[in-house]
Amino acid sequence: MNTPLVPANVDLTDFDWMPFDFQRLFGSDTWALSNDAEKVAAITLWGKSWYQRPAGSLPSDDRILASAQFSGAMGRWKRVKEMALRGWRLCDDGRYYHPVVCEKALEAWLEKLSQRLSSGAGNAKRWGIDFDASPIEADIADARRFLVALNPQSRALMKRRSSGVPSGPKKPPTGNAGGIPPGFPSGSQETRTGTGTETFHFVGNSSENPNTEGVGEGSSAHLPANVAAAIAMRKAGVHDAHPQFEPLLQFIAEGGRVEAIAAIAAQAVKNGKGRMAYVVSTARGQLQDAQLAPRIGGGKPSQAELGQSNRDIAAAWSGVVIDSEDFHAAH
Secondary structure (H helix, E strand, O other), X not given: OEOOOOOOOOOOOOOOOOOOOHHHHHOOHHHHHOOHHHHHHHHHHHHHHXXXXXXXXXXXXXXXXXXXXXXXXXXXXXXXXXXXXXXXXXXXXXXXXXXXXXXXXXXXXXXXXXXXXXHHHXXXXXXXXXXXXXXXXXXXXXXXXXXXXXXXXXXXXXXXOOOOOOOOOOOOOOOXXXXXXXXXXXXXXXXXXXXXXXXXXXXXXXXXXXXXXXXXXXXXXXXXXXXXXXXXXXXXXXXXXXXXOHHHHHHHHOOOOHHHXXXXXXXXXXXOOOXXXXXXXXXXXXXXXXXXXXXXXXXXXOHHHHHHHHHHHHHHOOOOOOOOOOOOOXX
């Protein structure tokens, strides 16, 4: 089970539209492997989830999902269920969440909160009344933390807010912080723009996430390993990289190094294979080969040996062209 990917209060039921990233859709394995009925079912579920509370989620009840698709025809639903729910995660609250839909929902939620904050401040000034912005500011800070965990390079995190609209408290807001996705430290972060580079500041125990080697100096060394790996891949040119990709989390858990995946990403982009699914699959394969390789005297390879093995194998890929590319599981 997983922690929900958005705060429980994300409500977009008053939105008349839902953003759709067709480039990611058409490059996804869901689109490549689905038949027409499964494609329709998948898109229907994404749309239905947008108007759920929290947005980006669905109930894990087959009767409700069948009703949403086929007016309760359970047999038809079961025929498309596996592909229609591809990419969805069943979380601790008993609901399904889709990382891409949740990413878009958080971006829309931040826009809604910013507008609410700006309107409240404007009305208070116009009518000379008090306006308590702290609950909205806390919601903004909470939403930003969840969005960083899904896509640390989201444009919504880089936007400059209008005058008088704060970017969120610099200290952790009071209340329940238990809804933050696993591997992401509680605390605050902010982004700085203006130079074309982004710096993420986190408050947390960096010793809990030692696997951040090779991502550069400064605050990047304090990022959770999965976030650092996603940023490293993006810097290498893997533009669909995001930190909550399940195979990436498995790579980190298996002992994979950020330094190694960064090297593999750079080589993959050079060879025209700059997709996250391909990079992570290659990195995991190399890591597993290194762990299974015979060693004189036996024993488990050290982290340093695994990292060097990853780098050596990555270098050996230079000039190699693969005919079949794994697609990024965006949907």
